Amino acid sequence: MMALVLGASILIAGVTIFRYKEEAESLHNDKLVRKENAIRANIDYILRTTYYTVNTENLPLIFKDKIYEIQDIHDTELNIFDIKGNLLKSSMPKFYLDSTERRIPENKLELLKNSTEKRYVNTFTENDQKYHSSYTFILDKYFKPIGILNLPYIEDDGFLKRELNDFLIILAQVYALMLIAAIVLAYFQSNYITRSLKSISTKINKTRIGQKNPKIEVKRLSTEIRPLVSAYNTMIDELEESAEKLAKSEREEAWRMMAKQVAHEIKNPLTPMRLNVQNFERRFNPEAPDASEKLKSFSEGMIQQIDTLSAIANAFSDFANMPAQKNDLINVSEIITLTIDIFNANYISFENPEEDVFLKFDKTQLIRILTNLIKNAIQATEHLEKPNIRIKLNENDTHIFIEISDNGLGIKEENQNRIFEPKFTTKSSGMGLGLGMVKNIIENYQGEIQLTSKEEKGSLFKIKIPKK
Numbered sequence: 223m224m225a226l227v228l229g230a231s232i233l234i235a236g237v238t239i240f241r242y243k244e245e246a247e248s249l250h251n252d253k254l255v256r257k258e259n260a261i262r263a264n265i266d267y268i269l270r271t272t273y274y275t276v277n278t279e280n281l282p283l284i285f286k287d288k289i290y291e292i293q294d295i296h297d298t299e300l301n302i303f304d305i306k307g308n309l310l311k312s313s314m315p316k317f318y319l320d321s322t323e324r325r326i327p328e329n330k331l332e333l334l335k336n337s338t339e340k341r342y343v344n345t346f347t348e349n350d351q352k353y354h355s356s357y358t359f360i361l362d363k364y365f366k367p368i369g370i371l372n373l374p375y376i377e378d379d380g381f382l383k384r385e386l387n388d389f390l391i392i393l394a395q396v397y398a399l400m401l402i403a404a405i406v407l408a409y410f411q412s413n414y415i416t417r418s419l420k421s422i423s424t425k426i427n428k429t430r431i432g433q434k435n436p437k438i439e440v441k442r443l444s445t446e447i448r449p450l451v452s453a454y455n456t457m458i459d460e461l462e463e464s465a466e467k468l469a470k471s472e473r474e475e476a477w478r479m480m481a482k483q484v485a486h487e488i489k490n491p492l493t494p495m496r497l498n499v500q501n502f503e504r505r506f507n508p509e510a511p512d513a514s515e516k517l518k519s520f521s522e523g524m525i526q527q528i529d530t531l532s533a534i535a536n537a538f539s540d541f542a543n544m545p546a547q548k549n550d551l552i553n554v555s556e557i558i559t560l561t562i563d564i565f566n567a568n569y570i571s572f573e574n575p576e577e578d579v580f581l582k583f584d585k586t587q588l589i590r591i592l593t594n595l596i597k598n599a600i601q602a603t604e605h606l607e608k609p610n611i612r613i614k615l616n617e618n619d620t621h622i623f624i625e626i627s628d629n630g631l632g633i634k635e636e637n638q639n640r641i642f643e644p645k646f647t648t649k650s651s652g653m654g655l656g657l658g659m660v661k662n663i664i665e666n667y668q669g670e671i672q673l674t675s676k677e678e679k680g681s682l683f684k685i686k687i688p689k690k
Contacts, residue, residue, distance in 0.1 A: 234393065254343070254375050257298060258356055261373065264292050265360060276362045281369050282310045289313045301372040302360070307331050310369065326370065330357065334370070422454060499524075552588065554579045554622060558613055561592040565600065573614040581622055581689060587663045594660050595626045595683055602630025602681065617689075624685040633675040641673060 268288050274280040281302055285292075292300060293313040302311040307326030326334075334342040334357045344355045353374065360369035507513060555578045562570050596611065603609030606629065614625040633641060642661040664671050669687035 251343075254354055254356060254373070257296060257375070258358065258371075258373055261292060261296055261298070261300060262358065262360075262371065264295065265371065269360075269362065276368065278304050278310075278368045281360070285311050299374055301374070303370040303372060305367055305369065307370065326357065326372075334359075422451060426454065549582045550585060551580055551582055552585050554581050554583075554588070554615060554624075557585060557588050558592060558615060558624075561589055561596065562613070564593070565596060567600065567611070569603075569609045570596065570611045570613065573612065575616055579615055579617050579622055581687065583667065583687065584663075591660050591663055591685070592624075592626075594657065598657070599626060599628035599630065599681070602632075603628050606630065620690075621686050621688050624687075625682060626685075627680060627682040629680040632677040632679050632681055633673070634677060638673055638675060642671075 265285075268284065269276050272284045274284050276284070281304070285302060289300065289302070289311055290313055299313050301309060301313070303326055304310055307328075307330075309324045330342060330344060334340070340359050342357045344357070346353055346355075356373045356375065358371050359367040360371050362368050505516075510516070555574050558572055558574075562572055596613075599611045600609075603611065610629045612625075612627050614623075614627075616623050642657050661671055664685060664687065667687055669685065671686075672684045673681065674684070675681035
């Protein structure tokens with residue numbers, strides 16, 4: 223827009239200057255013609271009223287004094303030449319005659335004679351000043367040329383230039399105001415457009431799969447922005463539909479994997495139970511002296527397998543349906559100390575701050591978190607002669623931080639991203655639900671858990687929980 227205003231101002235200024243030059247040229251030509259006609263009429267009147275015979279030889283006598291009267295009347299210099307181009311009489315002062323043509327050049331005479339109007343105007347520039355010099359024939363009463371009238375004319379463009387300068391100044395002021403108005407208008411228009419774009423950008427940055435994403439509703443949308451907003455809103459509908467399908471697919475896949483895991487874990491104790499029952503049925507003799515002992519041994523084996531199945535069922539139940547959260551104010555330092563005492567291992571150290579650390583949390587679930595992580599650390603270091611498990615607690619104004627580290631086996635890099643998956647485990651036994659449950663509890667309190675681990679160097683679990 224600003225470029226358009228600037229270009230228009232330059233174009234108009236250029237056209238104005240061009241038109242000024244044309245008008246000035248036309249004005250000077252008209253002025254010269256009018257002055258020439260007036261002087262010729264005056265000369266014709268003098269020739270009609272003179273007592274001298276009207277011929278070339280008498281022209282200096284006829285216009286001896288009259289030439290100065292003509293000069294005073296018409297306020298212009300004039301020269302009279304004979305037919306051959308020789309100067310006969312001039313109104314210029316005598317000291318100017320040396321710098322004036324005393325004879326018309328032959329080429330100018332030829333141009334005058336060959337002109338259809340019997341008139342020739344010579345235009346030239348001297349000392350940055352433009353001059354016109356017109357040549358016309360002086361005729362007697364029989365229209366016979368008896369002399370040549372020369373009128374030197376200087377172009378005085380002072381008035382026109384002043385008018386042009388005034389016009390250009392006004393034009394510059396007008397376009398300066400237009401340019402300022404264009405800048406202000408462009409500023410507000412760009413703000414209006416960018417405000418809509420910022421709103422759209424903010425909404426797009428907040429768009430996440432798996433959550434409710436609001437549509438963009440901006441009033442007075444420009445024509446350029448409206449298709450973008452429409453496309454975004456359509457994308458939100460498609461995203462929600464895709465997210466719903468994905469979530470449904472993930473739930474179905476999770477339940478399928480869970481069902482496989484449950485079936486696998488249940489089959490493990492069922493197979494020995496079946497073999498035990500078949501073997502007992504085949505070999506048991508009620509009449510045998512040790513029948514009661516065999517029955518007791520069989521019962522203990524069955525009870526042990528049943529307890530295993532019960533433990534499996536409880537573990538899956540705990541993972542699928544966590545108990546309701548409690549927000550009791552608990553002393554985290556005491557809970558960690560209590561949990562460490564359960565394991566009764568002298569290679570577990572606790573770096574406790576000088577002041578007790580308090581947190582609104584479910585005491586039972588915090589014990590669950592610590593128990594799982596410490597138990598994993600013990601299992602990772604049980605092959606070492608000098609195992610080392612360290613627990614560190616600290617806090618700031620908004621969060622508490624718990625770190626549990628060991629010098630055990632560590633976790634392979636390709637497994638670290640999957641370690642918190644419910645069905646994933648690196649152990650030869652167990653169901654792989656412990657760390658998944660830990661992550662679930664921490665995230666329910668808007669907390670975070672991170673793992674740093676290197677093979678044969680150990681692992682470090684960092685827990686961050688907000689105080690509120």
